[in-house]
Amino acid sequence: MKYSKDNYKKVVDEFTPKNKMLKNCIMAFIFGGAICVVGEIINDSFVAWLGISDNEASPMTSVVLIGISALLTGLGWYDKLGKIGGAGTVVPITGFANSVVSPAMEYKREGFVLGTAANTFKLAGPVLIFGYLASFIAGLLSMVFK
Amino acid sequence: MKKLGSTFKIKDNVVIRDTFTIVGPKEGQGPLKDKFDLVIEDDLWGEDSWEKCELKLQKKAVENLQNKNNLINENIDLLISGDLLNQITSSSFAARDLELPYIGVYGACSTMTLTMGLGALIIDGGFAENIICVTSSHFCSAERQYRLPLEMGGQRHMSAQWTVTGSAAVWLSNSGMGPKIKHVTFGKIVDLGIKDANNMGAAMAPAAYDSLSRHLQDTGIDYDMIVTGDLGTVGKGIVNKMFNEDNKSIESKYDDCGTIIFDIKKQDVHAGGSGCGCSAAVFGSFFYKKLLKNEINKLLLASTGALHSTTANLQGESIPGIAHCLGIEM
Numbered sequence A: 001m002k003y004s005k006d007n008y009k010k011v012v013d014e015f016t017p018k019n020k021m022l023k024n025c026i027m028a029f030i031f032g033g034a035i036c037v038v039g040e041i042i043n044d045s046f047v048a049w050l051g052i053s054d055n056e057a058s059p060m061t062s063v064v065l066i067g068i069s070a071l072l073t074g075l076g077w078y079d080k081l082g083k084i085g086g087a088g089t090v091v092p093i094t095g096f097a098n099s100v101v102s103p104a105m106e107y108k109r110e111g112f113v114l115g116t117a118a119n120t121f122k123l124a125g126p127v128l129i130f131g132y133l134a135s136f137i138a139g140l141l142s143m144v145f146k
Numbered sequence B: 001m002k003k004l005g006s007t008f009k010i011k012d013n014v015v016i017r018d019t020f021t022i023v024g025p026k027e028g029q030g031p032l033k034d035k036f037d038l039v040i041e042d043d044l045w046g047e048d049s050w051e052k053c054e055l056k057l058q059k060k061a062v063e064n065l066q067n068k069n070n071l072i073n074e075n076i077d078l079l080i081s082g083d084l085l086n087q088i089t090s091s092s093f094a095a096r097d098l099e100l101p102y103i104g105v106y107g108a109c110s111t112m113t114l115t116m117g118l119g120a121l122i123i124d125g126g127f128a129e130n131i132i133c134v135t136s137s138h139f140c141s142a143e144r145q146y147r148l149p150l151e152m153g154g155q156r157h158m159s160a161q162w163t164v165t166g167s168a169a170v171w172l173s174n175s176g177m178g179p180k181i182k183h184v185t186f187g188k189i190v191d192l193g194i195k196d197a198n199n200m201g202a203a204m205a206p207a208a209y210d211s212l213s214r215h216l217q218d219t220g221i222d223y224d225m226i227v228t229g230d231l232g233t234v235g236k237g238i239v240n241k242m243f244n245e246d247n248k249s250i251e252s253k254y255d256d257c258g259t260i261i262f263d264i265k266k267q268d269v270h271a272g273g274s275g276c277g278c279s280a281a282v283f284g285s286f287f288y289k290k291l292l293k294n295e296i297n298k299l300l301l302a303s304t305g306a307l308h309s310t311t312a313n314l315q316g317e318s319i320p321g322i323a324h325c326l327g328i329e330m
Helices: A005-014 A021-050 A054-074 A078-085 A093-110 A111-121 A126-143 B050-068 B086-098 B108-124 B139-146 B199-217 B230-247 B276-292 B310-314
Strands: B002-004 B007-009 B015-022 B080-082 B102-104 B130-136 B168-172 B180-185 B225-228 B255-256 B300-306 B321-329
Touching: A005 B199, A005 B230, A021 A054, A021 A078, A021 B139, A054 A078, A054 A093, A078 A093, A078 B310, A093 A111, A126 B180, B007 B108, B015 B050, B015 B180, B015 B276, B050 B080, B050 B086, B050 B130, B050 B139, B080 B086, B086 B102, B086 B130, B086 B255, B108 B130, B108 B180, B108 B276, B108 B300, B108 B321, B130 B139, B130 B276, B168 B276, B180 B199, B199 B225, B199 B230, B199 B300, B199 B321, B225 B230, B225 B276, B230 B255, B276 B300
Parallel strands: B080 B102, B080 B130, B225 B255, B225 B300
Antiparallel strands: B002 B007, B007 B180, B015 B168, B130 B168, B180 B321, B300 B321
16 A cells, blocks of 8 residues: 555545534534523423522422423434534533433434333433542542541 | 455456446436436325335336346346335345345445445355345335324424435346446444434534545555545535545545535525435436446546444434445546
8 A cells, every 4th residue: 555554644634625614613603602501491480480499499490401401302403403513412410410311312213111111311421420430539539638 | 356454356257247227206306317317206106105116226227237237137147136114125125126146235325335335245255156136215104114204394403315216237247348346345344423314414523534534545546536325515525625634535436425426505405415326316317327428538437334223212322324335446
């Protein structure tokens, strides 16, 4: 072959289109920010209109956002938002919900137990594992230094 | 039969008698929409899974090809097929209903020319009179096997390609009129260390260059048109660069099926189409018709494949590329 692996990398870089970093950052900022604004509105509404305390309104807001994201995933809209919003729709809790619902839907055809149930946490599993690990380390540190 | 270097020279007796192409809705909205024999209305086509839809694509492509030509099973010696899914289930499950002697092959996206090349050798060897070659791919079944769930929100890389939903069946015969397969060059595996599964064009381009240049050197034929399978815009650029560096530019007569089947700017397919169905559907419709109308007399077709798996990728392996060439003349 006329190229070595190292030389070829340079050729590939020359022809591979670059991701639109600036545009992606701006869209992520707008979409991620918009999801947070919706969250704030829900949170404040719970407090102002339903008389729920701040401490209780916060987890309830998360539940509502997760519900909305699951619904949008089911309707086939969240992936369209994700295509435009990028990290802005992946990072918030709605992105986590999307990563749980999408494999659950996809594997429905392989059966309820070995399909949906077995694959629901296929994408979110690593997030949970590292979440547990981080909270374990944080707990350990707080126990030692308290 | 003779061999020219690494190219098999076929006697004047392998005719591509007819083709039948079926594609998905997105392909049916592309620039070749009027060329296909059948465009399905949705990604399931009345089935309850994408995998079942894909095997139906293959089965119906073969059945329609048979019906169109009154070709009964007794007159067909062999069915050679392949697809992208694990254990080539689309091919085997389609063959289950077709009741033909069956050989299943795996060449990833290079399968169309692999099956036709094998078919040509078998007919030229005198072992068969009529062979049907068929391949398929389906965007949804491929996405789910190789990438992420469809409803997962995220952004595709700019160099990523869009798997074509489609199938083409090709009837090879030792008699009759039509374009003939004159030369077959099977590919060598070429791997220049690309590990990015979102840049298949770059992974396969060196293999395409290797097979094409061997074929051109072995045969010395001045082709009217040179076409690769699914290198997309990235791989196509690289192949052009490689030939230009040899001072043997093919730019004026070279194109790639992945960049022909979709309108790359309007259809949001990033670097172009891919999959077994890509070169199959484009050859079976667009180029086959061009050959019949004598708009092209000599076509060099090289379907390109990336012979990797998700497991190998996760284990850090790079992507081996391959390309099989067919010299087709009217």
